[in-house]
Amino acid sequence: MALELSQVEQGNHCIVMAKGEIDLYSSPQLRDAILKACKAGKDKVGVNLSEVAYMDSSGVATLVEGLQASGGADSFLLVAPSQSVLKVLQLSRLDSVFTIVEQV
Amino acid sequence: MVASKDIEIQFRSTPKLLCDVRAVIRSYLTNHGVETDKVQEVVLAVDEACTNSIRHAYSGQDDKLVELSLGSGDGWIELELRDSGVPAPYDRIKRKTDEAIAAAALTPGGLGMHLIYSVFDDVTFTPGETQGNTILMRLRSA
Numbered sequence: 001m002a003l004e005l006s007q008v009e010q011g012n013h014c015i016v017m018a019k020g021e022i023d024l025y026s027s028p029q030l031r032d033a034i035l036k037a038c039k040a041g042k043d044k045v046g047v048n049l050s051e052v053a054y055m056d057s058s059g060v061a062t063l064v065e066g067l068q069a070s071g072g073a074d075s076f077l078l079v080a081p082s083q084s085v086l087k088v089l090q091l092s093r094l095d096s097v098f099t100i101v102e103q104v
Numbered sequence: 105m106v107a108s109k110d111i112e113i114q115f116r117s118t119p120k121l122l123c124d125v126r127a128v129i130r131s132y133l134t135n136h137g138v139e140t141d142k143v144q145e146v147v148l149a150v151d152e153a154c155t156n157s158i159r160h161a162y163s164g165q166d167d168k169l170v171e172l173s174l175g176s177g178d179g180w181i182e183l184e185l186r187d188s189g190v191p192a193p194y195d196r197i198k199r200k201t202d203e204a205i206a207a208a209a210l211t212p213g214g215l216g217m218h219l220i221y222s223v224f225d226d227v228t229f230t231p232g233e234t235q236g237n238t239i240l241m242r243l244r245s246a
Contacts (some may be wrong), residue, residue, distance in 0.1 A: 001123060024119040024122060025119035025122060054126070056148060057155070057219060084144055087141075091145070091223075092219070
């Protein structure tokens with residue numbers, strides 16, 4: 001399953017919508033999309049992961065990179081992560097590092 | 105492997121094929137009665153092992169071969185992954201402390217090994233003396 005990415009702006013948020021699988025092959029695309037969102041001039045950057053069926057540690061590393069590029073957990077949100085995304089964040093002991101919200 | 109091999113596949117060392125490899129593993133485990141949650145974890149862990157072979161053993165060269173065997177028997181499900189790249193240094197394959205796990209988040213190879221150790225009941229990583237790596241990952245079956 002390929003990774004589909006799009007960008008939406010809602011108020012002071014720029015949200016990257018991700019759909020599909022995030023792995024070593026597709027995580028560079030997610031990285032580009034997040035860095036682009038960071039430059040959109042909004043206060044906060046979000047990544048909607050509700051339709052991500054699979055994510056590996058390269059996806060986790062990409063999200064950590066986004067967290068750092070956007071200026072920290074106050075300005076970088078994970079929106080409605082799917083159960084499989086939550087599981088890999090928990091296994092990586094990083095679920096408490098991110099700000100996770102159900103919606104923006 | 106201790107268990108009898110049921111499936112043996114070879115695939116090119118390109119990230120593009122990882123989704124196909126995951127599909128094989130997912131199907132095998134599901135057909136062997138592994139619970140959905142555990143299937144997800146095992147697929148993730150083996151994917152990390154494949155990623156390590158591609159990124160580290162083969163330094164991203166996409167024309168090398170990786171081999172994966174799947175088997176079961178004597179109450180175990182076994183998955184063995186082999187590459188013929190550069191043997192992994194001990195520092196990268198040893199078990200990590202909790203503090204080191206979070207610190208390893210930006211280096212996928214390091215976090216990947218933690219995931220592999222977390223998910224399986226028994227892991228044996230055997231780097232070759234001069235070439236190649238073999239990792240045997242064993243899961244107690246129900």
